[in-house]
Amino acid sequence: MRILITKGRVIDPASGLDRVADVCITDNRLAAVGERPADFRPDRTIDAAGLIVAPGLVDLCARMMEPGTEGALKVEMQAALAGGVTGVVCPPDTDPPLDEPGLVRMLRQSSRASAGARTYPLGALTAGLKGETLAEIETLSQTGCVAFMQTRSLPHDNSVLLQAMRYAKTFELPLWLRPVEDTLAGAGVAAAGAVAGRLGLPSIPVAAETVALQTIFELQRATGARVHICRLSSQKGIELVRLAKREGLPVTADVTIHHVHLIDVDIGYFDPRFRLDPPLRSARDRDAIIAGLADGTIDAICSDHAPIGDDDKQLPFGEAAPGATALETLLPLTLKWASENKVPLVQALAKVTSRPAEVLGEDTGRLTVGAKADVVVFDPEQSWRVTADALKSAGKTTPFSGYELQGRARYTLVGGDIRLGG
Amino acid sequence: MGTRNPQLNSNGELHHLLSTEGLPKAVIERILSTADSFINVAEREVKSVPLLRGKSVFNLFFENSTRTRTTFEIAARRLSADVFNLDIVRSSAAKGESLLDTIDNLSAMQADMFVVRHATSGAPYLIAQHVAPHIHVINAGDGRHAHPTQGLLDMYTIRHYKKDFTNLTVAIVGDILHSRVARSDIHALTTLGVPEVRAVGPLTLLPAGLEEMGLRVFTKLEEGIRGADVIIMLRLQNERMKGALLPSAQEYFSYYGLTPEKLALAKPDAIVMHPGPMNRGVEIDSRVADGAASVILPQVTFGIAVRMAALSIAASSSRMQ
Numbered sequence: 001m002r003i004l005i006t007k008g009r010v011i012d013p014a015s016g017l018d019r020v021a022d023v024c025i026t027d028n029r030l031a032a033v034g035e036r037p038a039d040f041r042p043d044r045t046i047d048a049a050g051l052i053v054a055p056g057l058v059d060l061c062a063r064m065m066e067p068g069t070e071g072a073l074k075v076e077m078q079a080a081l082a083g084g085v086t087g088v089v090c091p092p093d094t095d096p097p098l099d100e101p102g103l104v105r106m107l108r109q110s111s112r113a114s115a116g117a118r119t120y121p122l123g124a125l126t127a128g129l130k131g132e133t134l135a136e137i138e139t140l141s142q143t144g145c146v147a148f149m150q151t152r153s154l155p156h157d158n159s160v161l162l163q164a165m166r167y168a169k170t171f172e173l174p175l176w177l178r179p180v181e182d183t184l185a186g187a188g189v190a191a192a193g194a195v196a197g198r199l200g201l202p203s204i205p206v207a208a209e210t211v212a213l214q215t216i217f218e219l220q221r222a223t224g225a226r227v228h229i230c231r232l233s234s235q236k237g238i239e240l241v242r243l244a245k246r247e248g249l250p251v252t253a254d255v256t257i258h259h260v261h262l263i264d265v266d267i268g269y270f271d272p273r274f275r276l277d278p279p280l281r282s283a284r285d286r287d288a289i290i291a292g293l294a295d296g297t298i299d300a301i302c303s304d305h306a307p308i309g310d311d312d313k314q315l316p317f318g319e320a321a322p323g324a325t326a327l328e329t330l331l332p333l334t335l336k337w338a339s340e341n342k343v344p345l346v347q348a349l350a351k352v353t354s355r356p357a358e359v360l361g362e363d364t365g366r367l368t369v370g371a372k373a374d375v376v377v378f379d380p381e382q383s384w385r386v387t388a389d390a391l392k393s394a395g396k397t398t399p400f401s402g403y404e405l406q407g408r409a410r411y412t413l414v415g416g417d418i419r420l421g422g
Numbered sequence: 423m424g425t426r427n428p429q430l431n432s433n434g435e436l437h438h439l440l441s442t443e444g445l446p447k448a449v450i451e452r453i454l455s456t457a458d459s460f461i462n463v464a465e466r467e468v469k470s471v472p473l474l475r476g477k478s479v480f481n482l483f484f485e486n487s488t489r490t491r492t493t494f495e496i497a498a499r500r501l502s503a504d505v506f507n508l509d510i511v512r513s514s515a516a517k518g519e520s521l522l523d524t525i526d527n528l529s530a531m532q533a534d535m536f537v538v539r540h541a542t543s544g545a546p547y548l549i550a551q552h553v554a555p556h557i558h559v560i561n562a563g564d565g566r567h568a569h570p571t572q573g574l575l576d577m578y579t580i581r582h583y584k585k586d587f588t589n590l591t592v593a594i595v596g597d598i599l600h601s602r603v604a605r606s607d608i609h610a611l612t613t614l615g616v617p618e619v620r621a622v623g624p625l626t627l628l629p630a631g632l633e634e635m636g637l638r639v640f641t642k643l644e645e646g647i648r649g650a651d652v653i654i655m656l657r658l659q660n661e662r663m664k665g666a667l668l669p670s671a672q673e674y675f676s677y678y679g680l681t682p683e684k685l686a687l688a689k690p691d692a693i694v695m696h697p698g699p700m701n702r703g704v705e706i707d708s709r710v711a712d713g714a715a716s717v718i719l720p721q722v723t724f725g726i727a728v729r730m731a732a733l734s735i736a737a738s739s740s741r742m743q
Contacts (some may be wrong), residue, residue, distance in 0.1 A: 003587030060451050101718055102582065177629075193630050194628050194631025194634040195631070196628045196631060196633060197628070197629035197632065197635070198443070198605065198634075199567055200564075200566030200567030200629075201543050201565075201566070201567075202607055203629075269427075269544070270543070270544030270547045270548065271549050272548070314548070315520070315548070316521070316542040316543070316544050316547075316548050316564075317542070317543065318542050318544070
């Protein structure tokens with residue numbers, strides 16, 4: 001199968017390419033980007049005039065609800081494709097947690113059968129994610145786990161984290177950690193500050209993030225382990241990551257797309273759609289996130305997709321499940337951030353394509369000849385209203401519901417297979 | 423749930439009473455002056471007025487509080503309403519029914535008003551957003567967030583003794599972090615134009631953002647109450663008394679308990695308030711609680727009239743479908 005995507009504005013963040021060009025695909029790989037070879041005879045031509053052709057999005061955190069909910073992954077994969085996402089990293093906070101090779105095999109099988117985006121499973125770092133004993137991470141790695149994560153917070157016991165780093169370093173496996181010190185985060189549901197104080201919401205201090213980061217970095221110095229920091233939220237935390245990178249520690253970091261746009265004031269009158277984890281912080285923290293994206297301290301933006309049902313969301317703020325549906329809003333909200341902050345598209349798209357792929361160590365997220373043909377063709381001008389009906393995900397709750405957003409995928413190709421728009 | 427104040431209808435009238443925050447001064451003043459007219463009802467032969475005749479008021483207490491529930495019940499009965507008390511702690515919630523399912527069920531029983539007490543901050547907002555337009559929601563205390571009728575009865579008490587709000591210094595002393603009463607007092611006091619509102623307590627019991635709310639923060643009781651016209655003492659709950667927030671009730675009393683000696687630092691005509699129930703010997707010395715400056719029992723009496731005012735005013739507003 002040969003596919004020609006013609007007349008589109010081709011943006012490849014990895015190479016800096018941004019011009020009208022042709023993209024040729026042979027079988028499942030990119031055959032040419034730029035001029036179409038004279039002998040290229042396409043079986044299928046996609047007219048991308050007025051559209052943007054870019055690498056498919058690589059999302060560093062999207063919950064597909066499997067294992068746990070039978071059939072859920074298939075639905076969420078449709079959401080991924082509709083969002084132009086061709087690669088999803090699945091965190092291990094499933095039910096049961098992804099801590100056994102059999103579960104990982106089931107997830108990969110289910111993912112292949114769905115004909116959706118590529119799946120990158122994250123194994124649980126500790127058995128049952130309990131933070132007590134190590135999971136069989138090298139075995140899990142052989143089964144297809146790309147890295148190992150402790151979700152929610154650092155292990156309660158620092159010696160477990162130290163040994164996890166040593167053991168992971170033995171096999172050169174990366175750790176993905178949430179920078180949350182649970183003894184300081186406690187039962188908090190909102191960021192410490194004037195909003196939580198006024199609303200009487202139990203709060204999480206910035207120190208829960210900074211103390212965790214200091215612990216991670218100090219143990220990295222002792223072990224040399226590679227760490228990806230998941231979901232930074234505070235100005236002070238970003239500054240610590242900036243210093244760690246300057247020092248040369250092997251560290252990368254991401255933020256969620258919600259934290260690029262929203263702050264604690266947006267909670268308004270206890271709106272449970274704004275109950276997120278990490279909690280939304282102040283305008284100063286949000287501005288630091290935008291600055292951290294600009295100077296490269298923050299490598300990637302993820303959706304942190306969580307398709308939560310109304311039953312778990314239509315509750316008083318503190319009792320509502322944290323999270324939001326986001327696979328389908330990641331692209332338009334990335335475009336919104338770019339246009340509001342005058343970030344060139346080639347740089348903005350890097351945060352959801354080439355940079356997250358580099359964090360993963362995968363040869364996707366780029367339009368390089370010979371690379372896997374994971375491509376999105378989207379209309380940057382198309383405006384659409386975020387409604388329950390417009391979303392393919394089973395999760396309908398997002399802080400952006402009712403918003404008019406711009407940008408929607410027309411075609412999503414995974415390994416040269418047209419899975420959206422075919 | 424947008425950012426429009428959900429307790430007012432499109433004419434700016436009180437429809438639900440959820441918080442004193444964002445309540446216009448005119449609405450607060452109307453509640454206080456309406457309460458004046460109810461003060462005497464209690465002393466009449468027939469202790470009721472027919473303002474809520476034929477209306478069904480449901481007391482929904484997801485958290486136990488016999489005292490507060492009783493004051494609301496008395497207020498509703500004096501307005502001639504039919505009152506139903508539901509002890510949700512032991513019924514539906516225990517059976518796993520969701521909050522909004524419970525509300526739907528009770529709405530189907532032709533409720534006109536819900537008086538809600540809930541352990542989670544913001545729960546009455548969720549209910550107010552959910553109910554049919556003719557139903558009114560009164561917040562009887564939600565988590566650490568708000569207890570607006572207590573805040574309003576405190577305002578009534580202050581007005582009764584001090585007449586004018588615009589020249590007062592009011593000190594709120596104790597566990598402000600966990601206190602919904604403190605938050606309701608703070609918003610009402612600043613709206614009514616009190617020039618100096620002080621928060622007094624150890625740093626473990628003071629939430630972030632007090633300065634943004636317009637308060638002066640003091641960590642020493644002596645400094646915090648010096649020259650005050652009104653001192654509002656907060657209850658220290660048992661579970662806070664030992665652990666990481668405070669070492670002991672004894673140490674708390676030594677540094678933050680209001681004794682006659684410390685009270686002498688306030689204005690000579692200062693009044694002392696407390697939302698009850700008091701812990702004598704923890705936050706307040708009995709000699710102060712029972713002394714000449716104490717207005718703690720009048721607060722309880724005024725509370726009935728203020729709740730009658732809040733219920734009747736909310737019930738009289740309408741909201742377009």
